[in-house]
Amino acid sequence: MTRTIKALVYGDVDLNLIDGSAVWAQSTVQALSLAGCETRLVLKSPVQTGRLTDPLAGLPGVTVVRPNEERLVSGQQGRPLSPVQASQLLARLDEDEPCDLLVLRGRRLVTRVVADGTFDGRIWAYLTDIPQSASEMTEEAREELARIAAVCAQLLCQTEELRCFLETWVPDACGRCVLSPPAVPEPGFPVPERGDTMHDPVRLVYTGKFAPRWNTLPMTRLPELLAGQGIRAELHTVGDKIHDDPAHPDFRSDMAQALRGGAPGVRHHGGQPREEAMRIAAGCDLGLGWRDPVLDASLELSTKVLEFGALGLPVVLNRTPAHEALLGSDYPLYVPGRATFDDAAEAVARAVREPGARRLAADRCRAVAGRYTLRGAAARWRSHLDLAFPSAPAVVAARSRPLRVGVAGHDLKFLTRLLDHFRALPGLDVRLDTWPALARHDPAASRELADWADVVVVEWCGPAAVWYSRHKRPGSRLVVRLHRFELDAEWPRQVDIDAVDRVVCVSPHYRRRAVACTGWPQSKVTVIPNWVDTHQLDRPKAPGAPFRLGMIGIAPSRKRLDLGLDVLEKLRARDRRWQLSVKSKPPWEYWWIWNKPEERAHYDAVLRRMQTLPLLEGAVVFDEFGPDVPGWLRRIGHVLSTSDDESFHLSPAEGMASGAVPALLPWPGADEIYDRRWIHDSSEAMAESIASLVEDEAGGAGPWREAGAVAREQAREGFALERVAEAWTALLVGSAAGL
Structure with missing residues (x-):
């Protein structure tokens, strides 16, 4: 960022009570400050303690805005702000000092702000209180989330799993979801060295809210239960938020009684600042x-694992898919699924009795926490903001008008994403003339745009290119992008090329074809590749990905799904783990x-053939067409391009950005876009090369992973959205050679 970005932050949370949502507000402001933002945190509730x-x-x-103390909301009178009051106040604060982004947490709050419409295109919504399973995702909830996604600039997702789930159910969320995991500050004090000895009695610790589903009441019985196994232990608790749960009417009083001394061995420290x-x-032995x-x-991600891990504490926690992805399936201190209270006590006892298991668990937790530091969160924010708020080219900044x-x-x-970039550039005013069909438009609207614009970009060298080349305003510039199908029609030869300043092709091969077919001057035809959102596509691979082929788009027949099946058949003759997914x-x-x-x-x-050939039986999966390609590619280890002809073929580039290995047959021009190492002379050679990447490699590690890393870096260098956007921006502002 070269200019200061102004952020408003509001969470539907009470910062007087320490829990994960309140800590989120604190760490978000800290990370934004480290990222160089001017940030105003607006409080929901009157200040009772300044711990956070x-x-x-x-x-x-x-700046911390205290609405109650500053009497900013009429009628608040010491009560927390309602979503309606908060939305109205945020709009007034924005009117006084406009913000570039509004960071919100809480589904009810975001729904209200979206409905009010003041911040369309500027909302960065952090959503955790949403359906997280297919059974919970009602049509009403999906429609609500679709409305939110449609007007938000970004949706902040705590985990990759939540991001993929949201993208699957809400197509409007695709391309807008970015990771924003919990952030843990580095301790501001020396962390005790942990040897093989523990305190006597052993010190267990829990920090955060007290709620039935968090098992905080059963935790208070652990010292007594462990004593029966000959282990002296005490439980240290920190926090002051006790849930009042209608489903458990006695919980609040029972929990308060246990913390007050009703449970032997419990040492309650009350609410404390995070530090x-x-x-x-840090003074305890086991989290x-x-x-x-x-x-x-x-x-969601357990913040407790990260906080305790930053202190070198091993943690006893449930065995879940999310925790196994985080800590490994062999983490030694898991409580089994559907565990009883005795199972939890046994896991604690194992930690006490087996120093090796305790040491391994502590090392795993410490290593994981190192990936979620506050400085790491600031770097993620800085990256997101740099993409959302690009700097204007000098030639544009120097103009007297946009x-x-x-x-x-x-x-x-x-x-789509290039348009987002153009609209975000300071000093550019962008308008569209969207034709309802290939050769149908509103001539008056097109004429208005042609007379207004300094530069017109026409997508596809079809009837729109012909029209704009014949109605160009003197002194303006005209850029036309040609893909593939247009060359088989008469439109390129109908374009007044003298009125066109630049024709953009997506590959060198089609640049040569365009010049040969039309006789256009070579100096007017340039190459800018298709863009790939490398940030969205760069996601961790799912288990089994090394043995899964992928194809995106199989129509028309020149895409050659039949050759993809040839490759699959040859691979499955060697190893029945191979599968093909078609999107x-x-x-x-x-x-x-x-x-x-x-x-x-x-x-x-x-x-x-798929139905009758034994080798292919059950090996091909057809997935629904849609924009959730980044999530889909997590399962794909190799992306095939078996076409007879392509102008560019985006899917191998998208696969490369995801860490998948591309495999192409030599369609004309492929070797001028993609590295020759990925291009194979035949389906037999393609299958042989793919198999060699995973042979004798447990889980597909080694050669496959290394090849995927090379492909990912090539995608960043050749097709990254920001690089392609820079080339297009140069055309728009007229700084490219010859313009």
Whole structure:
């Protein structure tokens, strides 16, 4: 960032009570400050304690807004703000001092702010209180989340699993979801060295809220139960938020009684500042993160593991898929799934009796916590903000008025993220002329855009390019992008090339073809590759990915699904673990394909082959077409490109950005876009190369992973959205050679 970004932060949380949501507000402001933002934190509730807000007072660029004390909301009278009051107050604060982004937490709050409409396009919503399973995702909830996603700039997701789940159910969320995991500050005090000895009695520790599903009441019985096994122990607790749960009417009183001394061996320290809570925990031997099994399917990350890990504490916690992904399946201090209270006590006893298990657990927790530091969170924020708020080129910044950019065409799907970038650039004013069909438009609207714009970009060299080349305003510039299908039609030869300043092709091969077919001057035809959102696509691979092939788009027949099946068949002859996933619309949904008898015959043969050939039985999965490609690619280890012809073929590039290994047949021009190491002379050679990457490698590690890392770096260097956007920006502002 070269300019100061201004952020408003509000959470539907009470910062007087220490729990994960309140700590989120504190750490978010700390990370934004480290990232260089001017940040205003608006409090929901009157200040009763400064445990969480006092540490923010001296941070650079941070202001804490206290609505109750500053009498900003009429009628608040010492009560927490309602979502309606909060939305109205945030709008007034923005009117007085506009913000660049509004960071919100809480589904009810976000829904209210979205409905009010003041912050459309500026909301960065952190959502955890949303459905996290298919059974919970009602149509009403999905529609609500779709409304939120449609107007938010970003959706902040705590984990990769939550991000993929949201993208699967809410298509509008795709491309807007970014990771924002919990952040743990580095201890501001010396952490005690932990040898093989423990305190006597052994000190267990729990910090945070007290709630039935967090098993905090059963935890208070652990010292007594362990005493029966000959282990002297005491439980140290920190926190002051006790849930009042209607489903457990006696919980609040029973919990309070246990903390007051009703349970032997419990040492309650009450509510404490985060630093002091960490200091207390650092003086203990073993952290407790054991919860009710109903939370095992949660898509959220346990902050307790990270906080205790930062202190070198081993943690007893449930065995869940999320925890196994975090700490490994062989982590020694898991409580079994659907565990009883005795199972939890046994896990604690093992930690006490087996120094090796305790040491391994502490090392794992410490290593995991090192990936979630406050400085790491600040770096993530800085990266997100740099992409969302790009700097204006010098030539634009020097202009007396914004550069007017018009974009026209019937199908702008390949420009979506470029348009987002153009709109975010200071000094650019962007307007669209969206044609409802290839050759149908509103001439008056198109004329208005042509007369207004300093530069017009026409997507596809079709009828829109012909029209704008004949109605160009003197002194303006015209840029046309040509893909593939246009060269087989008459439109390129109908374009007034003298009125066109630049024709953009996506590959060198199609640049040569365009020049040869049209006779256009070579100096007017340039190459800018398709863009790939490498940040969105770079996600951890799921188990089994090394043995899964992927194809994106199988229509028309020249995409050659049949050759993909050849590769799969040869691989499964060696190892039945190989699978093929196809993400595509079926060919019969394209009328212009399905009307051709030869196309129907091709797919009839392919589908019969999958149904009748024993080697292919059950090995091909068709996944729904949609924008959730980044999540889908987590399962894919190799992306195939078996086409007869392509202008660019985006799917191998997307696969590379995800860490998958591309495998291409030598369609014309492929070797000018992709490294020759990924291109194979035949399906047999392709299968042999793919197999060699995973042979004798447990789980597909080694050569496959190394090849994926090379491919990922090549995608960043060649196709990254920010690099392609820079090239396009140069065309728009006229700084490219010859313009």
